[in-house]
Amino acid sequence: MTIRRLCGALRVRGVTELFLVLLLGAAFAALPVFALLPDWRGFAVASAVTYVVDEVLHSRAPGFVRRLATLQLTRPLRFAVRTVMLLALASRMDAPEAVLVTALAVFSAHFAMMMLYTAVHHAVRRRRVLPLVVRNLDMSGLPIPEQPPALLYRRFLRKLLHLDLPAHAGLVAALAAGSWQPAYTGFAVTLAVTAAGVVALLDQYRRVRRMPATEEVFAEVNRQLDGYRPEVALYFSFASVSRDFMYQVNMWIETLEQLDLRPVIILRERASFRHLSRTWIPVVCVPKADDLAELELSGVRVVLYPGNAGKNVHMLRVAEAKHVFIGHGDSDKLASSNRVSKVYDEIWVAGRAGRDRYQRVRHAISDSAIVEVGRPQLSPIRLHAEHTPGPLPVVLYAPTWEGWSDDDCHTSLIPMGVRMIEKLLAENVRVVYKPHPLTGKRSAEAAEADKAIRQLLHADNERRGAAEAEAAAAAAKPRLKEIQARLDELAGHLGGDDAEQVRESRVPDREGAAEWQELRAEWHRIYWEAQGPVRHNVILKQLPTLYECFNQADILISDVSSVVADFVASLKPYVLTNAHDLPDQEFRAAYTTAGGAYLLDSECARLTEILDSVRAPHTDPMVLDRRTLKEYVLGPDHPTSTERFNAAVNALAAKAAAERAEEPAPELAA
Structure with missing residues (x-):
């Protein structure tokens, strides 16, 4: 419990990240100790640990890094502390005054150039902000300069700070050898590379001064829209x-x-x-x-x-x-x-x-x-009659989120989510857990329940010995990543800032839709095959999609939300959570989508009985209710929804055009 609280306070996840945080703190605490002893070997080790662990935490525990920033322990300050401790070490080891003065001047110049670089970078970024961003219009006519190279533009502060490494390493090496040439070499490298970066970015600033004016941007966009x-x-x-x-x-x-x-x-x-x-x-x-x-x-x-x-x-x-x-x-x-x-x-x-x-x-x-x-x-949702059951019933639990306030909180996660999962695991089913994307954004209780459910499913996977499925999932990752990269490319997710997005915007080839659909289908096929027939799944990303999760499921458990209305299209059994234990008749009267649902009480006492509808479909008493509800909620199957939607757009557009034609022409000015 103490470790969990400590992790929560430090914004880290798990024992490994907590260990890294403590290691970083210990290493920084050791720097002044080794500087004052003095002990260059211990200092070198502690300094190296601070460099490496700081970098790892930026990737693994960004929440902790942000917490440090709120305490004014920013990354530049951490680098400055390390530099001051190095100068203290050099002084305690009786380094020549010339070396100490030069070191102080070099590190001061490095930080000064870093400040100049930051100012120029902000100026470049501001000038590259356009009044709009577009996609799928040909904007090649706008004279937008190319974005500065990623080496200069992206994560620049991290790169600039680490340019002190040659100077640090050179001075430590000089203290160890008793020869000061390594120190001067390191100082020269740090100054030269930092100055080169500043000069290169100043050249990029010169280029962005030719960015098109707002009026020019709108003129080109409107010209393209007028053509379309x-x-x-x-x-x-x-x-x-x-x-x-x-x-x-x-x-x-x-x-x-x-x-x-x-x-x-x-x-x-x-x-x-x-x-x-x-x-x-x-x-x-x-x-x-x-x-x-x-x-x-x-x-x-x-x-x-x-x-x-x-x-x-x-x-x-x-x-x-x-x-x-x-x-x-x-x-x-x-x-x-x-x-x-x-x-x-x-x-x-x-x-x-x-x-x-x-x-x-x-x-x-x-x-x-x-x-x-x-x-x-x-349309991607397959009907119940087209579904092939696996060796274990697949239960999709897709709770809604907690809402903007407690008054409209419809989620079952807080009052009964964990209890429900525990009972499902006792029923020997496969659980696919797909929480709402906003789960836990407002409510700490919802976030805690969500975390507990994930841990339960992970533990049960280990109990079932899902090592083979884990290996298959790991083997599938490279291909899934490759497909995802191509999907991002087809989606127009280009690298670069907004100005670069506009600069590269072109009228796309509409044939890309076929490749998009094929790749998404392949991604889902590989993903589900790799998961195996018994392994629980926690779905947090855009892929697999909600509707593909529908197609995998034998039954849905959800809350009052549009997820239920969409699932009705499959005609599969589904369950609505009745967390407040309203009488069945009252609950069904309050919520339309409850008309074809099994209702699950807060204690989940009915769960076994409900799952029987999946294990023995011929005993499912809600079949006819679901058919009736489907037409009531989603409308008839013919004409198709696409045809009805298109007809509604055409009819309203024609009405708007007719009304516009009836408007009297504006009087000409005298």
Whole structure:
């Protein structure tokens, strides 16, 4: 318990990282001791340990490094402490005054040049910030200088600090040998290499002074948009964007690519641009509201919003277009029937359940504003009849996250997650655990439960002797990494800063979609084969996808969320957690998706009975309920969701065009 608390306080994970932290502290504490003794051998060892362990912790325990920074123990300060201790050692070993003065001058000059380099680097980075970032438009006409080489530009502080190594090593070697030539050689190398770096970066600053002006950038982007003539825009903004949020956009990309009308994607946060999936659709990221107004979007007739965010008002003010809330999932949560949705011209839902959900929000949403379009994203989900069971029942546990406040906390992780996993492991099943990407971001209790579940699954894998599966998974990693690199390339995840992204932007080959699908299919096939039929899995990354986890599962256990509504498409058995132990009838009345679900109480007493529906499918009493619920929640199978969504876009675009044609022409100025 003491070790766990210590790990939590130091922001490290596990005994190994804790050992490295203690080793770093001990090495730094030893420096003044060896300097004052004096003992150059002990000092050399302690100094080497501080160099190596500091570097390792930056990779393995970034949380601990950030904690040091908050305590003002920054990396430059740690390097400065080591330098001061070295000078103290040299003084105690009676180094000549000339050597001490030269050493002090060299280390001072090194730090001064490092400060100059940092200032120039910031100046280069600021000048390379463009008002927007684009993808899939030909921006070769803009005279954007190439990004400085990675050697000069990326992680520059780490590289500059380590340039003191020749001087440090030379002085220690001189103290050991009693000859001062190694010290002067080391001093010269440190000064020469640092000065060369500063000169090289100053040359890069000279180049970026020719960056195009804001007006020039917008003129070129608008020229490209005018040639493309977008008619439908998907608009996305989120206050705290990361890869965890971009699923809200990425889930719609393939649907947009199949529209009859020409789509464009508009993003508002630079971070979101980096996490966009593969697409040939033009993408424009415009962080500032004033700059958004500079885009030429006069031909856009329909704007689609996958999320409710404050910055949506910047696009909603475009009166010529029709604005539609499409959401990022269909669930019984408040977000799927929010009164805020009244600001949109239409609200598109999957099926009748979505319409009824909004109708329960009295005096807010007009029934005529709701359009049922299905869920086009669900086509990769295989039906129950197409599923081949493995030697053990596969239980997918996909809890939702804790929400923005305790008032709307729907996650089962905190009240019953650990207990449920313990009982599942006693039932001899295979567990695939895929928590929501935001799990633990707000609640420490949720994070603790998530960690405990992972540990339980890991321990049970070891108990089962899953060494063979571990070896297979390790053997598959190189190929999976190779495929992932190609997928990133196809997705347009280029190296470089935003200016480099714009500089390299070109109109893509649409045929890349076929290779993308083939590679993703190969990635999933290799991954699941390597996992074996009995090994538990913890899924934390984008791949494997949620829907591929659906296809592996025999049964789902989840909370009230869009995950359940999507899983209904498979017609497989599923379980809703009833953490507050509401009466079954009351729970089913409150949550539409409970209509075809087994309900699991907080003590998980019903778990064995529920699993029997998988072990003996002919005894499953919820089969007919799931079929009925599927059409109610997701709409009919024919016409397909893709066809219905496309028809809805066409109809609303035609309506917008007709209304625009009816508008009286503005009076000419006298």
